[in-house]
Amino acid sequence: MFIFISVGAGHIHLLHSCKNLFSGGMFSCSRLARIIALQGRTVHLHAANRFPLADDLTVTKDHRSEYLELQRLTRWERLIKPFNEAAVMVRRPAVEIIHLIKHTNFDHLALKYVVFGRKGSGKTMTLNHVIHYCHNAGWLIAHVHSANNLNLKNKYDFIDSSSHEGMYDQPITSTDWLKQFKLRNEAFLKQLKTSERYVWNKREATDKDEPLIAVLEQGITRPKNATDVVGVILRELRLQSFNKEFKMLFAIKAMNGLFAHETAFRKTGGYIIPVEELTLHMHFKKFLEGNWINGSIVTSVDQQFCYKQPNKEYTPFYLLGKKGFDHMDPFIPVFVDNYSEKEFESQMAYYDSKSWIQNENVLTDEGKLYLKKLSERNLQS
Amino acid sequence: MNMAFSSHTLHHGSGVTRRLCLLCKDYFTRNIAITASRHHGSLVSTSLPDVDTEIEKVSVHSLRGKAMRAMQDRLKKRQQMPPSREVKMKDTQVWSDVYPTAATFKWSAVPLSVRMGYPVRRGIPPHKLGNAELMKIPNFLHLTPPAVKKHCAALKELCTDWPAELNSDEVCDKHLPIAMETSDYVFSGPSVRSPKARVVQLKVKLSVLPLDKHARWKLIQLLGKSYDKKTDEICLTADRCPVRKQNQDYAMYLLSVLFHEAHITEPWEETDATEDDMEEYTWDSGQSKANILRVKKRMIETDGNQSQLSEDDICSTEDVEKFKMAYTELCNNPETQDNLASYKSAVLDLVGLKQKTAVDT
Numbered sequence: 001m002f003i004f005i006s007v008g009a010g011h012i013h014l015l016h017s018c019k020n021l022f023s024g025g026m027f028s029c030s031r032l033a034r035i036i037a038l039q040g041r042t043v044h045l046h047a048a049n050r051f052p053l054a055d056d057l058t059v060t061k062d063h064r065s066e067y068l069e070l071q072r073l074t075r076w077e078r079l080i081k082p083f084n085e086a087a088v089m090v091r092r093p094a095v096e097i098i099h100l101i102k103h104t105n106f107d108h109l110a111l112k113y114v115v116f117g118r119k120g121s122g123k124t125m126t127l128n129h130v131i132h133y134c135h136n137a138g139w140l141i142a143h144v145h146s147a148n149n150l151n152l153k154n155k156y157d158f159i160d161s162s163s164h165e166g167m168y169d170q171p172i173t174s175t176d177w178l179k180q181f182k183l184r185n186e187a188f189l190k191q192l193k194t195s196e197r198y199v200w201n202k203r204e205a206t207d208k209d210e211p212l213i214a215v216l217e218q219g220i221t222r223p224k225n226a227t228d229v230v231g232v233i234l235r236e237l238r239l240q241s242f243n244k245e246f247k248m249l250f251a252i253k254a255m256n257g258l259f260a261h262e263t264a265f266r267k268t269g270g271y272i273i274p275v276e277e278l279t280l281h282m283h284f285k286k287f288l289e290g291n292w293i294n295g296s297i298v299t300s301v302d303q304q305f306c307y308k309q310p311n312k313e314y315t316p317f318y319l320l321g322k323k324g325f326d327h328m329d330p331f332i333p334v335f336v337d338n339y340s341e342k343e344f345e346s347q348m349a350y351y352d353s354k355s356w357i358q359n360e361n362v363l364t365d366e367g368k369l370y371l372k373k374l375s376e377r378n379l380q381s
Numbered sequence: 382m383n384m385a386f387s388s389h390t391l392h393h394g395s396g397v398t399r400r401l402c403l404l405c406k407d408y409f410t411r412n413i414a415i416t417a418s419r420h421h422g423s424l425v426s427t428s429l430p431d432v433d434t435e436i437e438k439v440s441v442h443s444l445r446g447k448a449m450r451a452m453q454d455r456l457k458k459r460q461q462m463p464p465s466r467e468v469k470m471k472d473t474q475v476w477s478d479v480y481p482t483a484a485t486f487k488w489s490a491v492p493l494s495v496r497m498g499y500p501v502r503r504g505i506p507p508h509k510l511g512n513a514e515l516m517k518i519p520n521f522l523h524l525t526p527p528a529v530k531k532h533c534a535a536l537k538e539l540c541t542d543w544p545a546e547l548n549s550d551e552v553c554d555k556h557l558p559i560a561m562e563t564s565d566y567v568f569s570g571p572s573v574r575s576p577k578a579r580v581v582q583l584k585v586k587l588s589v590l591p592l593d594k595h596a597r598w599k600l601i602q603l604l605g606k607s608y609d610k611k612t613d614e615i616c617l618t619a620d621r622c623p624v625r626k627q628n629q630d631y632a633m634y635l636l637s638v639l640f641h642e643a644h645i646t647e648p649w650e651e652t653d654a655t656e657d658d659m660e661e662y663t664w665d666s667g668q669s670k671a672n673i674l675r676v677k678k679r680m681i682e683t684d685g686n687q688s689q690l691s692e693d694d695i696c697s698t699e700d701v702e703k704f705k706m707a708y709t710e711l712c713n714n715p716e717t718q719d720n721l722a723s724y725k726s727a728v729l730d731l732v733g734l735k736q737k738t739a740v741d742t
Contacts, residue, residue: 100734107683109676111732291675317716326668330676330704330728333721 074124083354089343091122093336094129100332101133101296106247110290112328114255114316115300117336120380123300126336127251130298134249139295140188142181142237142250144284147257148305151275155264158273163228167277168265174226174280178219181233188246189213195239198232200225212236231283241292248295250287254302258285259324262308285327299328339377344368347379467492477528484523486515491522558589559636561629580620583632587613590640598660599650600643662712664705665696673701673731680733700730 080086097113104111115123135141144150150173157172182189192212199205200222206215212233219229241248252258258281265273275281290297301319303311312318316333317325339347348368351357361367375381436453439446466489470479479490488509496506498514509515547553562582566575587608592600601608608615619632656667664670677695695701707727711720729735 100729103734105683105733108732109679111734293679313716315716315721317711317721322712326672329669329672329708330731332728333725335718335721 076125076128079356083356087350088125088129088132089122089347089350090129091126091336091343093117093122093334094126094133097126097130097298097334098133101130104296106244106294108293110241110248110250110292110295110297112288112290112297112331113299113334114328114331115298115334115336116314116316116319118314118338118378119303120378121336121338122379123302123336124253126334127253127298127300131249131251134247134296137247140185140237140246140248142234142248142287143184144177144252144255145180146254146302146305147252147281147284148254148260148302148307149257150281151257151260151263151265151307152305155266158265158267158278159224161227161279162224163231164279164282167279167282168273169224169227170278170280171223171226174230175220175223177230177280178216178226178233182213182216182220186213189216192236192240192246195236200228227279227283230280231286234283234287238287238292241294244294246294248292250295250297252284252288252297252299254305255288255299255328256301256306256309256319256324258288259320259327260307260309264307288327297331299331339379341377344372344377465489476525477523477531480522480528482523483519486518486520486522488512488515554586558585559633560584561632563625579623579625579628580618581625581628581632583615583617583619583636585615585636587615592643595646596643599646600639601660602658603639603642662709664709669708670696673704676731677701700727703727704731 093115097115100111100113115126117123131141131143150170154170154172157170158168159171161167161169189212193209194206194212194215195208197205197208198215200218204218204222206218215229215232215236219226219233237248240246258275260275263273263275263278265278267273288297288299301314301316303314303319306319310318316328316331320328345368348357348363348371352363357363359367362371436446436449439449441447441450470492486509488511491509493509495509495515497509497512497518498507500506507514547556560583562584564578564580566578567573568575587597587600590600604615607617615636617632617635619628619635622628622631656662674692674695681690681695696705704727707720707724711724714720726735
């Protein structure tokens with residue numbers, strides 16, 4: 001019942017850059033950066049695996065607010081502060097994906113994984129666990145927090161696209177994405193060079209062989225170009241992956257949002273902008289095709305926040321539809337079930353150790369049984 | 382309580398009400414329940430006051446008391462009403478003679494102390510005497526089991542024997558595959574014809590018809606909602622003509638037209654039919670094939686130990702064949718965990734990770 005997860009650093013220079021990220025004045029605000037690597041440690045499967053929150057990684061007030069601005073916190077992230085540590089339960093789906101990633105031949109096209117399961121069964125945490133592994137292995141991480149939310153959030157954030165006629169850019173959403181992408185992968189972006197000259201407008205352009213971070217800065221300072229910048233960066237990453245200089249993880253939560261039909265974006269006059277007309281979605285979809293190597297695509301399909309989409313089932317074919325399924329095909333479906341008996345027990349034990357449960361009756365056998373039956377061992381319900 | 386309530390009615394009611402009450406009282410004296418009512422007010426409807434008690438309460442000397450007593454006397458002198466029918470009924474009577482057909486509830490013909498209606502002032506529902514609520518509702522007093530048996534016995538003379546050869550449902554379906562469903566409506570009215578009786582439903586199993594693969598597919602497309610996939614049944618409803626016979630003919634005509642139309646292949650069918658139109662998914666024409674070829678070609682290029690393969694060669698390899706099966710299974714059937722598991726194992730096979738999946742837990 002033991003599994004060995006060795007999270008070694010793949011490239012020395014990348015590890016170094018990561019260290020810089022951690023110990024330097026600038027704290028990486030990526031959601032898993034606060035988690036210390038568990039290097040060469042034996043981890044108990046099904047047990048809450050604790051990553052102590054190191055002192056030098058304590059989030060300062062400024063960064064905290066910056067982080068909050070960028071992404072909505074999940075329940076797990078909200079618990080990091082009161083628990084004073086970021087603990088991840090090592091569960092089968094995440095271990096399975098990591099195991100497959102370890103054995104993947106990276107010369108082949110990027111392999112796709114689709115995590116699916118009931119609401120609250122732990123899809124996001126599975127994704128986070130994989131991201132954490134890849135982060136420690138020194139991979140470049142492109143992460144879309146929730147594609148379903150892209151269709152809902154910032155619903156007044158659309159302008160006519162200059163590069164794609166009849167389509168719409170999303171300056172605020174794209175800028176936010178660029179910011180978190182930059183905070184996470186700054187070291188890579190400084191090393192990678194642009195492969196061609198990009199002209200943004202009459203006066204501004206980015207020359208060939210400039211660091212990719214220049215393109216990114218361009219997008220952050222000029223939100224009007226931000227969506228195009230996302231496209232350019234993803235394109236560069238796609239093309240340069242064939243040089244095998246870096247490994248890359250593309251992680252999307254609730255990926256079915258990219259294959260939805262309607263969005264909450266409504267133009268004056270009542271025209272509802274379909275997903276097909278949003279350039280940001282188009283760029284992500286293009287990247288999702290997997291025409292690049294030296295990396296993996298880990299996604300999840302989610303019933304939550306499906307805007308006007310049927311969400312009765314949680315299975316990938318149903319949520320993606322035929323079109324989305326064909327887009328993703330071939331992928332490896334990974335099912336995340338509710339907690340097993342043992343996982344439930346260790347979760348309760350963990351909460352107990354953190355004095356999180358206030359009602360003492362819950363910790364009795366009867367109370368646990370009651371809770372188990374009520375929640376079907378699903379954390380959310 | 383009943384008394385108090387009655388006096389209330391009398392004091393505040395108009396002259397007409399009072400008289401009505403007295404009349405009622407008079408009526409009841411010759412009937413069954415009234416003697417009990419004096420002492421057990423709740424047995425009688427709360428809406429009918431106990432008049433005798435009321436009169437006794439009023440002074441003998443007052444004008445009102447005198448008038449009430451005079452009215453009482455006058456009513457007593459009237460010719461007595463004959464006893465109601467229910468009192469005269471015998472145990473040996475034939476009930477179907479009392480209620481031979483569907484008829485409104487008649488209190489005097491039903492020897493049951495039924496009650497119905499809104500109970501006034503915390504009382505109980507009013508009794509059956511002149512109760513309009515009981516008359517509003519339909520009753521089945523004419524449909525007692527003996528009455529139904531009598532009806533059946535009378536109809537039996539008019540029926541013919543069931544053919545002995547058609548002894549089971551399978552035989553019936555085999556020899557008489559087409560079923561026509563109609564409804565007859567019997568009711569009393571100025572005309573005995575019901576417009577609803579014209580509707581005809583033709584039912585036939587699709588498997589009974591001699592169809593090839595294309596004709597079957599096309600017939601299903603043409604039928605649309607008239608075909609039930611679960612039961613494999615065609616159900617054509619004809620109601621456009623005024624007479625049933627015409628509708629029957631039309632339904633048969635419709636079936637034959639559809640049958641012959643299904644056998645015709647139009648030139649546009651081969652070019653314009655999309656994947657969604659097809660009854661079953663075929664892998665060879667879809668996007669999935671292109672995806673697999675893309676992945677496979679890259680694998681072959683990088684591994685380098687295989688010679689250049691054509692598309693057909695790639696498609697005929699064992700792992701691609703397995704993937705094709707799993708994918709088609711997933712598209713044509715409802716998505717289940719088993720389907721997804723076989724799809725997963727096929728993909729793992731395809732990318733060469735099959736032997737790596739065993740995770741020690």
